Amino acid sequence: xxxxxxxxxxxxxxxxxxxxxxxxxxxxxxxxxxxxxxxxxxxxxxxxxxxxxxxxxxxxxxxxxxxxxxxxxxxxxxxxxxxxxxxxxxxxxxxxxxxxxxxxxxxxxxxxxxxxxxxxxxxxxxxxxxxxxxxxxxxxxxxxxxxxxxxxxxxxxxxxxxxxxxxxxxxxxxxxxxxxxxxxxxxxxxxxxxxxxxxxxxxxxxxxxxxxxxxxxxxxxxxxxxxxxxxxxxxxxxxxxxxxxxxxxxxxxxxxxxxxxxxxxxxxxxxxxxxxxxxxxxxxxxxxxxxxxxxxxxxx
Amino acid sequence: xxxxxxxxxxxxxxxxxxxxxxxxxxxxxxxxxxxxxxxxxxxxxxxxxxxxxxxxxxxxxxxxxxxxxxxxxxxxxxxxxxxxxxxxxxxxxxxxxxxxxxxxxxxxxxxxxxxxxxxxxxxxxxxxxxxxxxxxxxxxxxxxxxxxxxxxxxxxxxxxxxxxxxxxxxxxxxxxxxxxxxxxxxxxxxxxxxxxxxxxxxxxxxxxxxxxxxxxxxxxxxxxxxxxxxxxxxxxxxxxxxxxxxxxxxxxxxxxxxxxxxxxxxxxxxxxxxxxxxxxxxxxxxxxxxxxxxxxxxxxxxxxxxxxxxxxxxxxxxxxxxxxxxxxxxxxxxxxxxxxxxxxxxxxxxxxxxxxxxx
Amino acid sequence: xxxxxxxxxxxxxxxxxxxxxxxxxxxxxxxxxxxxxxxxxxxxxxxxxxxxxxxxxxxxxxxxxxxxxxxxxxxxxxxxxxxxxxxxxxxxxxxxxxxxxxxxxxxxxxxxxxxxxxxxxxxxxxxxxxxxxxxxxxxxxxxxxxxxxxxxxxxxxxxxxxxxxxxxxxxxxxxxxxxxxxxxxxxxxxxxxxxxxxxxxxxxxxxxxxxxxxxxxxxxxxxxxxxxxxxxxxxxxxxxxxxxxxxxxxxxxxxxxxxxxxxxxxxxxxxxxxxxxxxxxxxxxxxxxxxxxxxxxxxxxxxxxxxx
Numbered sequence: 001x002x003x004x005x006x007x008x009x010x011x012x013x014x015x016x017x018x019x020x021x022x023x024x025x026x027x028x029x030x031x032x033x034x035x036x037x038x039x040x041x042x043x044x045x046x047x048x049x050x051x052x053x054x055x056x057x058x059x060x061x062x063x064x065x066x067x068x069x070x071x072x073x074x075x076x077x078x079x080x081x082x083x084x085x086x087x088x089x090x091x092x093x094x095x096x097x098x099x100x101x102x103x104x105x106x107x108x109x110x111x112x113x114x115x116x117x118x119x120x121x122x123x124x125x126x127x128x129x130x131x132x133x134x135x136x137x138x139x140x141x142x143x144x145x146x147x148x149x150x151x152x153x154x155x156x157x158x159x160x161x162x163x164x165x166x167x168x169x170x171x172x173x174x175x176x177x178x179x180x181x182x183x184x185x186x187x188x189x190x191x192x193x194x195x196x197x198x199x200x201x202x203x204x205x206x207x208x209x210x211x212x213x214x215x216x217x218x219x220x221x222x223x224x225x226x227x228x229x230x231x232x233x234x235x236x237x238x239x240x241x242x243x244x245x246x247x248x249x250x251x252x253x254x255x256x257x258x259x260x261x262x263x264x265x266x267x268x269x270x271x272x273x274x275x276x277x278x279x280x281x282x283x284x285x286x287x288x289x290x291x292x293x294x295x296x297x298x299x300x
Numbered sequence: 301x302x303x304x305x306x307x308x309x310x311x312x313x314x315x316x317x318x319x320x321x322x323x324x325x326x327x328x329x330x331x332x333x334x335x336x337x338x339x340x341x342x343x344x345x346x347x348x349x350x351x352x353x354x355x356x357x358x359x360x361x362x363x364x365x366x367x368x369x370x371x372x373x374x375x376x377x378x379x380x381x382x383x384x385x386x387x388x389x390x391x392x393x394x395x396x397x398x399x400x401x402x403x404x405x406x407x408x409x410x411x412x413x414x415x416x417x418x419x420x421x422x423x424x425x426x427x428x429x430x431x432x433x434x435x436x437x438x439x440x441x442x443x444x445x446x447x448x449x450x451x452x453x454x455x456x457x458x459x460x461x462x463x464x465x466x467x468x469x470x471x472x473x474x475x476x477x478x479x480x481x482x483x484x485x486x487x488x489x490x491x492x493x494x495x496x497x498x499x500x501x502x503x504x505x506x507x508x509x510x511x512x513x514x515x516x517x518x519x520x521x522x523x524x525x526x527x528x529x530x531x532x533x534x535x536x537x538x539x540x541x542x543x544x545x546x547x548x549x550x551x552x553x554x555x556x557x558x559x560x561x562x563x564x565x566x567x568x569x570x571x572x573x574x575x576x577x578x579x580x581x582x583x584x585x586x587x588x589x590x591x592x593x594x595x596x597x598x599x600x601x602x603x604x605x606x607x608x609x610x611x612x613x614x615x616x617x618x619x620x621x622x623x624x625x626x627x628x629x630x631x632x633x634x635x636x637x638x639x640x641x642x643x644x645x646x647x648x649x650x651x652x653x654x655x656x657x658x659x
Numbered sequence: 660x661x662x663x664x665x666x667x668x669x670x671x672x673x674x675x676x677x678x679x680x681x682x683x684x685x686x687x688x689x690x691x692x693x694x695x696x697x698x699x700x701x702x703x704x705x706x707x708x709x710x711x712x713x714x715x716x717x718x719x720x721x722x723x724x725x726x727x728x729x730x731x732x733x734x735x736x737x738x739x740x741x742x743x744x745x746x747x748x749x750x751x752x753x754x755x756x757x758x759x760x761x762x763x764x765x766x767x768x769x770x771x772x773x774x775x776x777x778x779x780x781x782x783x784x785x786x787x788x789x790x791x792x793x794x795x796x797x798x799x800x801x802x803x804x805x806x807x808x809x810x811x812x813x814x815x816x817x818x819x820x821x822x823x824x825x826x827x828x829x830x831x832x833x834x835x836x837x838x839x840x841x842x843x844x845x846x847x848x849x850x851x852x853x854x855x856x857x858x859x860x861x862x863x864x865x866x867x868x869x870x871x872x873x874x875x876x877x878x879x880x881x882x883x884x885x886x887x888x889x890x891x892x893x894x895x896x897x898x899x900x901x902x903x904x905x906x907x908x909x910x911x912x913x914x915x916x917x918x919x920x921x922x923x924x925x926x927x928x929x930x931x932x933x934x935x936x937x938x939x940x941x942x943x944x945x946x947x948x949x950x951x952x953x954x955x956x957x958x959x960x961x962x963x964x965x966x967x
Contacts, residue, residue: 009784027808115897180961188389196403197377
């Protein structure tokens with residue numbers, strides 16, 4: 001292998017690295033720096049000073065921030081486990097049927113190829129009190145129509161609708177990844193398990209899931225990171241109003257963007273940066289926790 | 301526990317609708333308590349037969365009996381078999397102990413008894429020190445012994461092994477096949493193993509079954525099958541170096557190859573195929589025998605000497621090859637270019653009709 | 660080798676059948692749940708005003724009742740207000756913008772990705788693994804952090820101002836997205852599968868590295884590259900946040916932010932029929948793309964999950 005490729009290699013990497021320097025590396029550092037500015041006016045580039053924690057404290061003292069945190073956490077820690085379990089079961093079910101699995105797989109993948117806003121708006125119609133599908137179905141069971149996301153709705157029904165939407169969207173990718181993962185498990189293990197008199201449930205619990213565990217962990221972490229960043233789904237379902245009353249369904253990312261909108265005013269960009277970094281740190285912490293906790297139970 | 305297969309047939313249909321009879325109306329009885337080798341080239345149906353016995357494949361026609369029980373319709377977990385897969389199929393995330401324990405847990409054997417039996421099995425295969433290791437920490441031979449222990453721990457009626465030695469290096473192969481023989485002797489369990497290596501099958505089996513194209517060619521004690529092949533295929537498949545095969549004719553009660561008589565026979569005059577084992581050539585020290593050849597190559601291994609005689613296509617009726625081999629005693633001190641006179645030992649000469657059936 | 664067994668006990672057989680039926684029922688139920696939004700979308704878009712007002716809403720309308728009035732109204736011109744004289748939902752404008760952005764970013768990304776993946780997979784240079792590890796780790800960082808500064812950069816480059824031109828907004832929409840660590844990683848995997856021997860043989864034949872890339876690696880890895888192109892093109896369809904931030908005028912919007920934007924601008928009651936018609940229009944191209952390239956898309960997405 002030649003080693004004198006040095007300058008040539010960098011030439012090939014140049015386009016990518018150049019673009020990334022401007023739009024990835026620089027922004028990463030800049031975000032931290034901005035969060036330490038006092039009285040920053042982005043349009044002029046002027047600042048009034050530096051501060052370590054002031055911007056962060058301002059954010060942490062805003063009640064709206066905690067509303068956003070609550071919403072984000074609920075979305076993340078309810079939808080991710082549910083969608084992982086459901087998609088695992090679906091993947092297992094797909095594996096055990098001899099026919100039609102291709103058709104089902106295609107149908108299950110549809111949510112991935114849509115865009116969040118469009119489908120969100122559709123879900124808004126589906127959850128509409130008078131014109132929505134959900135209340136029609138509830139009516140079949142004799143349950144009264146609920147105002148899910150309208151003017152008289154409460155946080156619980158709005159969150160329920162949002163969770164249904166988020167889970168619906170997120171199944172597609174997981175099902176596909178789990179299905180592929182299962183196909184990569186050597187069929188011989190399943191033959192051996194038959195010989196070893198293992199029941200279907202034992203096979204699932206003690207062979208399929210452990211052998212799939214690296215993938216499950218990967219999905220778990222990436223889904224959690226994605227859910228902490230929820231934004232498009234909220235806009236899709238609730239519109240820019242983000243809930244009823246306004247902003248009651250805001251997420252942390254939405255919170256960051258709200259401050260960004262005020263970029264012309266003094267100091268607001270620093271708040272946005274601080275909030276974004278807080279989210280980043282939370283994401284990092286949870287990712288590390290997840291990795292550490294699963295080290296023992298993951299088989300490689 | 302005797303295994304009996306009656307009219308067993310398995311058909312596979314390939315993508316272009318072609319039907320392949322992997323196992324073709326096979327009748328076979330495997331005596332209880334014996335070690336049987338299923339032998340044949342790849343694609344002959346031996347692994348398919350094994351999987352049919354195991355229940356991992358379902359037969360298209362025919363029945364299978366374990367003793368008096370018909371198991372043809374039973375799924376694998378109900379048949380009471382142990383199977384050692386070619387690649388061992390050890391659960392990679394279980395330790396050795398957990399691998400062996402697994403079948404007992406599924407059969408709901410009480411914990412204490414299961415622990416005890418697991419330990420005994422590990423001792424039987426010599427791995428009691430490795431119980432807490434994971435399969436990837438073990439060598440190929442050790443992994444295989446774990447697979448055997450796992451298969452045996454549930455005290456099956458029948459033990460099946462799919463190409464048990466083909467993944468091992470040469471040295472381990474010899475060692476392991478003795479192990480298999482020993483374990484079979486100690487447990488007395490009816491054992492069937494599948495292999496394409498005839499030397500392996502011959503060395504440890506109580507009986508061998510030679511298969512080709514889904515059909516049993518011959519079965520019996522290894523030495524019997526070697527000494528009395530029913531057809532040309534079996535004769536060529538067993539024996540290393542391979543038997544020498546010639547076009548020949550019978551003239552006046554003599555078997556003649558290339559104008560040279562090689563032996564006597566009672567059969568009527570006809571064209572036929574003759575197989576002569578390499579060890580069937582003896583040096584005629586009197587130099588009177590009409591059967592003579594110039595030697596091209598000599599390979600000495602000390603115990604005996606292999607003489608290699610090259611022939612050209614037109615001048616000889618040797619089939620399939622350009623050389624044939626004779627194995628003689630080393631004292632003869634033969635050199636290349638020597639002309640040697642041979643006598644053919646009649647018991648090492650096999651006569652077949654032109655379709656390959658024994659005459 | 661998927662044979663089923665009739666066994667000796669009837670109970671076992673019954674259990675098997677029940678299990679099979681339940682599995683199919685479960686999968687069927689999920690399939691219905693997955694399809695309902697699509698169905699409702701199209702159904703609502705085809706309901707005339709009167710049919711929409713039915714309470715409870717109709718679950719099914721006969722083809723004779725289908726009304727494309729909602730679609731027509733999307734293209735009707737607005738009578739007054741900020742967007743006077745333009746269609747209510749300038750679908751084709753948004754579509755055009757999205758396609759243009761999609762093409763530009765895809766071309767850019769494909770080029771940078773091929774070059775970078777080549778360097779990482781085929782060339783041996785100091786710092787290679789370190790740089791690669793750093794790039795991979797950037798995938799874990801939430802995009803919001805980048806967006807904040809990138810927006811400022813765009814402003815500083817005078818691409819976002821009162822008189823924003825079409826070229827300016829296109830630049831803002833495309834340039835930040837002309838690379839992808841993810842696709843580079845993915846293509847690198849594919850490149851790595853090409854045996855070294857091919858490279859050595861080409862070198863012996865006097866080919867340059869770049870020639871090898873062009874004439875051997877790209878053709879051999881073309882299924883992967885094709886998948887990248889398709890997946891990347893689909894990305895522009897879902898983009899919402901960034902386009903919303905950097906587009907000054909409605910006519911610059913892409914389909915996603917155009918969709919939401921168009922209906923928050925109108926006053927009064929939300930017209931579900933119109934909304935759903937617009938939604939259907941936006942969803943349709945993606946679906947067509949999906950059904951055409953189903954295999955590549957699904958294969959590409961699943962690979963990313965496994966090798967992750």
